[in-house]
Structures are given as C-alpha cells and as structure tokens.
Amino acid sequence: MLTAIYTSVGELVGEGADKISFPIIAERAGVNPTTLYRRWDDVNALLEEVAVAALTGDGESVPDTGTLEQDLTEWANIIAHDITRPERARYLRAMVSARVEIVSSCPVTEKRREQASEMVRRARERGETTPTVQQILDHIIAPLYYNVVFALQVDHEYARRLVRDVLAMVR
Amino acid sequence: MLTAIYTSVGELVGEGADKISFPIIAERAGVNPTTLYRRWDDVNALLEEVAVAALTGDGESVPDTGTLEQDLTEWANIIAHDITRPERARYLRAMVSARVEIVSSCPVTEKRREQASEMVRRARERGETTPTVQQILDHIIAPLYYNVVFALQVDHEYARRLVRDVLAMVR
DNA sequence: TGGTTAAAGCAAAGATCATTGCGTTTCGAC
DNA sequence: GTCGAAACGCAATGATCTTTGCTTTAACCA
Structure with a gap:
C-alpha cells in the first residue's frame, strides 16, 4: 500500500513527469485518490516525504x-x-x-x-x-x-x- | 499589461500564496487568463521569468x-x-x-x-x-x-x- | 485614412482536481 | 467469534483549470 504509493511517486519523478497530482499517483499505485487526499495535505507533502526517504535512504x-x-x-x-x-x-x-x-x-x-x-x-x-x-x-x-x-x-x-x-x- | 502581470505574480509570491495559477494571476492583473495561457507554457515558466527579473533586477x-x-x-x-x-x-x-x-x-x-x-x-x-x-x-x-x-x-x-x-x- | 497583422478579450466546452458522505474492508482487542 | 475503530473504496458534486474558436481591440505602416 504505502510502498506502492512511494513507488508510484518515484517512477513519476524518475520519468520527469511534468504534472504530478494525487489522481495520477493513485492510478499508478492502484489505490483510490481519496486515500491520498486524506493522508497528505497536498502533493508536495507526499513528494517531500518520498524525496527525504530517497535522499537519506541508502545507508552509504x-x-x-x-x-x-x-x-x-x-x-x-x-x-x-x-x-x-x-x-x-x-x-x-x-x-x-x-x-x-x-x-x-x-x-x-x-x-x-x-x-x-x-x-x-x-x-x-x-x-x-x-x-x-x-x-x-x-x-x-x-x-x-x-x-x-x-x-x-x-x-x-x-x-x-x-x-x-x-x-x-x-x- | 506585462508589468501588471509581473506585479500580480510578485504580490502573490510575496503574500505566500499557496496556489498560484493563471486564472488567479490574471484576475489580479486585470487581464484575461487566456492571455497567459497563450503567452507562457505554464505557470512555472512565468514564475521563473518574474523570479529572474526580481533576483537580478536591482542593480546593486x-x-x-x-x-x-x-x-x-x-x-x-x-x-x-x-x-x-x-x-x-x-x-x-x-x-x-x-x-x-x-x-x-x-x-x-x-x-x-x-x-x-x-x-x-x-x-x-x-x-x-x-x-x-x-x-x-x-x-x-x-x-x-x-x-x-x-x-x-x-x-x-x-x-x-x-x-x-x-x-x-x-x- | 484605410488596411493589415498581432495581441487581447469573450464565451463555451471539456478535463482534471478536490471535497464529502456513506458503505465496505481490515485488523486488533476482548 | 464479535465488536469497534481506523483505513480504504466508491460515487456524486462542485470548484478550478485548460483549451479552443471567434470576435474585438490596438498598433503599425503605407
């Protein structure tokens, strides 16, 4: 669930998608957009969350x-x-x-x-x-x-x- | 015309507006949103233009x-x-x-x-x-x-x- | 002055987003 | 197993955005 969402965001960012919205993320993650609207204030909040995870993740x-x-x-x-x-x-x-x-x-x-x-x-x-x-x-x-x-x-x-x-x- | 648009963007940015869209900019500038859609590819393009002008403008x-x-x-x-x-x-x-x-x-x-x-x-x-x-x-x-x-x-x-x-x- | 061209306004239509109420599922506690 | 809470899906609604064709205005030049 959560990982599917993170993956979806990661793919979109990686592809250089110009528009990244909750509905777009949700569709690719196979979840309902409502879920995203309820859990995060806005797209940027989710984006930052994923970004931080990605940028600090790999324990170099x-x-x-x-x-x-x-x-x-x-x-x-x-x-x-x-x-x-x-x-x-x-x-x-x-x-x-x-x-x-x-x-x-x-x-x-x-x-x-x-x-x-x-x-x-x-x-x-x-x-x-x-x-x-x-x-x-x-x-x-x-x-x-x-x-x-x-x-x-x-x-x-x-x-x-x-x-x-x-x-x-x-x- | 152009200065009104720049001013509008500047005010919105200055106020910390969370949502900055062509229709919002246009209304404050007293122009038709269509004008903005036709002249700039998207909001970010206009935003960058104004930002560059603002950041490099004053001849310190x-x-x-x-x-x-x-x-x-x-x-x-x-x-x-x-x-x-x-x-x-x-x-x-x-x-x-x-x-x-x-x-x-x-x-x-x-x-x-x-x-x-x-x-x-x-x-x-x-x-x-x-x-x-x-x-x-x-x-x-x-x-x-x-x-x-x-x-x-x-x-x-x-x-x-x-x-x-x-x-x-x-x- | 009249004609030509570029830019702006207007309005309508469709698309996308965002919100909300309600039903359903899931999962843990008792 | 049953209850309850939390999370999710679904569908409907309204808001906002975006595009497009057409008209109007404005500017420029012969």
Whole structure:
C-alpha cells in the first residue's frame, strides 16, 4: 500500500513527469485518490516525504581510507555521482519547492552532518588537523547541492577541488 | 499589461500564496487568463521569468572599500540580508522548481559571478592575493543560497565566517 | 485614412482536481 | 467469534483549470 504509493511517486519523478497530482499517483499505485487526499495535505507533502526517504535512504557507509583528504574526496565523489542522477536531482528540486516555510533543519543536511562528523572524529583521533564539520558542510556539501539545484554541472574534478579548498583553510 | 502581470505574480509570491495559477494571476492583473495561457507554457515558466527579473533586477552596486576582505564581507551581508527576505526566498524556490531540465547557466549565478569578478579585479590591481572568482562562488555564494533554499538560517555572523574561510584558502 | 497583422478579450466546452458522505474492508482487542 | 475503530473504496458534486474558436481591440505602416 504505502510502498506502492512511494513507488508510484518515484517512477513519476524518475520519468520527469511534468504534472504530478494525487489522481495520477493513485492510478499508478492502484489505490483510490481519496486515500491520498486524506493522508497528505497536498502533493508536495507526499513528494517531500518520498524525496527525504530517497535522499537519506541508502545507508552509504562513510569512506575510511586513513586520511581525511582521501575520505573527503571519495565521499564528495560519491555524493556528486549520486545527486547528479536525474531522478535524484529532481527529488532535490521537489524538496526545495515543497518546503514552503522556514524550518530549523533539513533531513538531508543532517545526514551529511553525521557522516562528516564521523570522518572528522576519526581524523582527529589520528592526530590530523581538520576543518570543522560546519566548514565541510559549507564548503563541500553546499557547493555540490547548489550546483545541482541550480542546474550547473558537477563532476569529479569539481568535487576534488572543493576538498582541496576546504583543507587549505586549515593549513 | 506585462508589468501588471509581473506585479500580480510578485504580490502573490510575496503574500505566500499557496496556489498560484493563471486564472488567479490574471484576475489580479486585470487581464484575461487566456492571455497567459497563450503567452507562457505554464505557470512555472512565468514564475521563473518574474523570479529572474526580481533576483537580478536591482542593480546593486558592488562594495568598494579598499580591501577584498571588507568588500566580500559587505557583499555577503547584502546578499544574506536580501535572500532571507521571505519573498526572495520564495522566488528562489520558485526558480528551482521551475527549471525542470539541466541547463548550462543560471542567471542569478551569472550576476554574482560578474560582481565577484569586479571585486577580485580591483583587489588584484591593488596587489592583493585573492581567491579565484569560482572559489568565491563556491564558498560564499553557494553556502548562502544553499542555506536559504534548504530552510536553515543565515545571519551576518555566518556570512562573515564564510568570507574568513575563503580568504584562509589563499593565505 | 484605410488596411493589415498581432495581441487581447469573450464565451463555451471539456478535463482534471478536490471535497464529502456513506458503505465496505481490515485488523486488533476482548 | 464479535465488536469497534481506523483505513480504504466508491460515487456524486462542485470548484478550478485548460483549451479552443471567434470576435474585438490596438498598433503599425503605407
């Protein structure tokens, strides 16, 4: 039931459907539109729910290579590779347009913060000088997402440059 | 005519209207909905047009204080102050959701790039060591916009920290 | 002034969405 | 098994959107 709905939304988003409405989602999911109208306030609410699930879902394990630079580079590459996939990019856009009011946190950011914290913690235990977690979010995550959301290109070279920049701050 | 439509859209966005449709825009603008249906493909196309005009419109003069650090700080503050205004944030969201397909450039980014270029050029003429324009975009603009779009808070302290971070890269 | 063309208004029709009341199913508790 | 609550399906209704053909206005140019 719920998974059918999520799948339906996922397919529509993946296909780049221009119009995504409750009736359309319901038909593909094999449920009655009324169900959707009753459970979610509007399409954006459902869309955001699915987007968050999709964007935070797969429990990517954080790289652990022995140096923070290598960890961050691989991590940035994974993220860059992930969020440039068309359906991921669409989810991001959907999430952005969905949250109409200012809220205090964003699930996606929080996940990245946790991942960054882990890498930084390990690096510090090794005695490395590290940027702060916030610096990593500001100068690696933010540019990556910014460029995806505003429709510019993101590649491995770009991800690598971001890592070098942020590490240059603390040298 | 066109300005009435733009004004109508601007008001609706500013008021945080949940539903923005051609008929609603048309009524407030005192025009016939048919006109809008004929001129724009859909609401998002019109919305993006107005958003771009609003976000790149006012010809903010770039700070020229004598040092790049001060220039960047004031500039970042201006931007932070501007894009955290609810209607500006809304425009940003509208723009994001409007551009469904990957395009090569974003009008807002381009304007910021020009502004950053000017400040960097002046700083270099004074003999300052500067970050690249791209670094400024990546590490000041991107975090600011990212935080607005993903509904976190942006204040002057944050803007200042970004400037310090990016300058630390080149020291 | 008169003619031509592009844009806007008007009205009607159909499509899609959104809401609501009511009957049915499901599932757990007793 | 039976009861009750919650969720879902169904169908009808009204609202809103979207399209289309035709008319009218406006602007531009000979």
